[in-house]
Amino acid sequence: DAGVIQSPRHEVTEMGQEVTLRCKPISGHNSLFWYRQTMMRGLELLIYFNNNVPIDDSGMPEDRFSAKMPNASFSTLKIQPSEPRDSAVYFCASSLRGMSNQPQHFGDGTRLSIL
């Protein structure tokens, strides 16, 4: 079975550029999560969706970050404009909400470097 698919795997871009990260959750899952991992802060939640609706975006750093989930099989995380401090690994995860506490399954992440 296909797991959570993220693209690109690596992204290197210059400060000020727009960055778009993509995620395809596991088919049938109705919850989707975006996490960010840095050495300083560890793994932290940015935002999550249930049934394509954003539920908690309190972890989104600032207005430069935005996330969308136009349908059940696709989500994007956009940073505009990007800054060097946004450099991190971004993970997407999905789960099946309301079904006997099914676990979250993570993608392989996008390693983002802002120069």
Add this chain to the structure above:
Amino acid sequence: DAKTTQPPSMDCAEGRAANLPCNHSTISGNEYVYWYRQIHSQGPQYIIHGLKNNETNEMASLIITEDRKSSTLILPHATLRDTAVYYCIVLNQAGTALIFGKGTTLSVSS
């Protein structure tokens, strides 16, 4: 969600059982205990979860004390590929976010 406490690091010899402890003394009655691990540069990998009964799957066993204030993840025959950071997390339902602490870095050596 309840907080958890884990030792920062542990060592284990290859082929031996690795027993990773976790304290969650403020856990509520409806909160599950989840274990994930993260192998360097990969996404976190789900291992096992439980509510109050002991659980076993193909990867590991989870032992939860009767008062549910602590648990132990057991890797019965550790291999070098089990070297990773192991996270113990409690939460009350699927579809809510995981809160990751610092976890336990398990080093398996030959």
